Amino acid sequence: MTHFEIDLQGELIRLRDLQEQDIPALISYWVDSSPEYIRSIGADPRKIPSRDQLLATYRSALPEAGPGRSRVVVIVESAKGNLIGYTNLFIKSADEAYAHVHILDPAYRSRGIAQTLFPHAIRLFFRLAPIGRILMQTSPENQRVNRFLQAVGLTPERIHIADPDGMARPGDFNVYTLERRLFTPDEAGAEP
Numbered sequence: 001m002t003h004f005e006i007d008l009q010g011e012l013i014r015l016r017d018l019q020e021q022d023i024p025a026l027i028s029y030w031v032d033s034s035p036e037y038i039r040s041i042g043a044d045p046r047k048i049p050s051r052d053q054l055l056a057t058y059r060s061a062l063p064e065a066g067p068g069r070s071r072v073v074v075i076v077e078s079a080k081g082n083l084i085g086y087t088n089l090f091i092k093s094a095d096e097a098y099a100h101v102h103i104l105d106p107a108y109r110s111r112g113i114a115q116t117l118f119p120h121a122i123r124l125f126f127r128l129a130p131i132g133r134i135l136m137q138t139s140p141e142n143q144r145v146n147r148f149l150q151a152v153g154l155t156p157e158r159i160h161i162a163d164p165d166g167m168a169r170p171g172d173f174n175v176y177t178l179e180r181r182l183f184t185p186d187e188a189g190a191e192p
Helices: 018-033 035-040 051-060 111-130 143-151
Strands: 002-008 012-016 069-077 082-095 097-102 133-138 157-161 171-179
Touching: 002 111, 012 018, 018 051, 018 082, 035 082, 069 111, 082 111, 082 133, 097 111, 111 133, 133 143, 143 171
Parallel strands: 097 133
Antiparallel strands: 002 012, 012 069, 069 082, 082 097, 133 171, 157 171
């Protein structure tokens, strides 16, 4: 299902549900990227799961897994069907859910796609999951993601985390907290 479309620099970009045929590209992003790239985004190459583990994780995030799933994955693609990236939400509880954004196609990095789609993806996560807030733990070294999160008005709290979410390596993090009330329409239906 397509959730949102926008024209970005003359190209139609959409947010849609994860489909089975997307999964090999997501797995390849993690297992075939260089260790240098993995480290540059704040991840630990040693924490990358096996292909089989990633396959199971992404299959559990398919919409068919139902409303009780612990992961929601939304694909970013061009109108031509080119897979650009994805964003995922890992739900631990109503007050502890973690979002991550990854641009898979290097040609689309630094083009403002994540920043443009960010508020739409966050609203979508709040619509799809019974959560009150979303946390984003970003490495201070990952200047690209910190720049875009701060450009959309978020202020981080610097925290040392020994066991961060996902594949991140331990260390200092900029932690951004996104509250449902800031990203969902008010009673009058106006968008924030």
